[in-house]
Amino acid sequence: MGCVGCNDGCFDESVQLAQGPVGPAGPAGAEGSTSVSAGTNISVTGTGTSGDPYVVNFTGTNGDHNVLDTGIAQVDVSKTFSDSPNPVISKVINGTTENINGIGDIIRLEFFIIGDVIATDTSSEYYYKVSFGGNTVIDTSSTIYELSKYIADSDSRGNAVNVIIDLIVSASDSVTPLLKHKRMLGDRSAKQAFSDIPGVQHQDFVHVLPTISGLTLSGNNTLSVALESSDGTSNISLMSYKIMKFLKA
Numbered sequence: 001m002g003c004v005g006c007n008d009g010c011f012d013e014s015v016q017l018a019q020g021p022v023g024p025a026g027p028a029g030a031e032g033s034t035s036v037s038a039g040t041n042i043s044v045t046g047t048g049t050s051g052d053p054y055v056v057n058f059t060g061t062n063g064d065h066n067v068l069d070t071g072i073a074q075v076d077v078s079k080t081f082s083d084s085p086n087p088v089i090s091k092v093i094n095g096t097t098e099n100i101n102g103i104g105d106i107i108r109l110e111f112f113i114i115g116d117v118i119a120t121d122t123s124s125e126y127y128y129k130v131s132f133g134g135n136t137v138i139d140t141s142s143t144i145y146e147l148s149k150y151i152a153d154s155d156s157r158g159n160a161v162n163v164i165i166d167l168i169v170s171a172s173d174s175v176t177p178l179l180k181h182k183r184m185l186g187d188r189s190a191k192q193a194f195s196d197i198p199g200v201q202h203q204d205f206v207h208v209l210p211t212i213s214g215l216t217l218s219g220n221n222t223l224s225v226a227l228e229s230s231d232g233t234s235n236i237s238l239m240s241y242k243i244m245k246f247l248k249a
Contacts, residue, residue, distance in 0.1 A: 066244065068091065068093065068098065069241075069242070069243040070240075070241065070243070071089070072240045074237050075238040076236075077227040077237070078232065078233055078235050080229070080232055081127075084228070086226075087131075087225055087226045088226065089109075089111065089238070089241050089243075090224045091224070092221070093107060093223055095219065095221070096218045100169065102247065103248070104168070104169060105246065106166050106168050106169070107132075107167040107223065108166050108243065108246065109130065109163075109223060109242075110164045110165075110243075111128075111225060111238060111242075112161075112241070113126075113147075113160065113161055113163075113227060113236060114159065114160040114236070115147055115160065115188065115229070115235065116159070116234040116235050116236075117149060117150075118150065119150065121234075124231040125230045126146065126229055126236040127139070127140045127228040128140050128163070128225060128227055128228070129141070129228070130223075130224070131223070131224045131225075131226075132175065132221055132222070132223050132224075133212070135212045137165060138177070138179060141228060145161075145181050145205065147160070147161060151185060157183060158183040158184045158185050159185065161181060162182045162184065163179070163180070163182075164179075165177050170211060171211075171213070174211055174213040174215065175217075177208075177212070178206070179207040179208075179209055180204075181204070181206075182195060182204050183204075184203070225241070
């Protein structure tokens with residue numbers, strides 16, 4: 001017996017009704033958030049609400065690199081270390097607050113200094129001394145890294161330098177400093193220096209300095225830089241500096 005008046009299928013037979021017109025489109029959904037919450041090992045690449053691209057790459061809750069301190073104001077020193085005990089850079093770094101506690105973490109110090117050129121002075125020099133946690137990282141008054149007041153084609157030293165020191169956490173409560181020292185010719189009044197020094201064979205140095213042990217990296221450690229003018233009269237000037245941290249993933 002056939003199916004009469006059936007429009008949704010009877011046994012093995014069915015009747016397909018014609019489709020109606022498509023309804024209107026619904027309203028657009030709300031725009032999603034472009035904020036990213038800090039976490040561990042986050043790497044996000046995408047497009048913000050304005051269509052501008054953004055990239056977020058960091059490790060850990062505090063990020064893998066942050067500027068801890070900066071300075072661009074000129075600071076002049078015309079005294080020796082003993083006569084001028086106040087450092088031109090002094091930053092207290094707390095390892096717990098800054099999350100600097102893992103082997104491979106780095107505290108980076110970079111600074112730029114220029115001394116006066118004294119054409120008639122062939123013996124006086126300029127020095128810098130870096131300390132961390134009460135320990136001397138480097139004192140250039142007893143090394144080959146001194147700067148000269150007298151500049152001539154035959155001189156092997158400059159009167160300016162750009163210094164980068166990485167304090168690398170190499171063991172528990174220990175750091176191993178890596179020094180990068182670039183000597184240059186500088187104009188202190190112009191706050192400018194360049195590295196093309198006539199007759200110079202050694203203007204760039206890289207040096208792994210002795211490890212500093214017995215620190216308490218979880219507490220406060222002061223990172224400081226002092227300057228010296230060996231004749232106690234002419235100026236050696238700090239032009240700029242920055243202190244950063246890099247946390248190992």
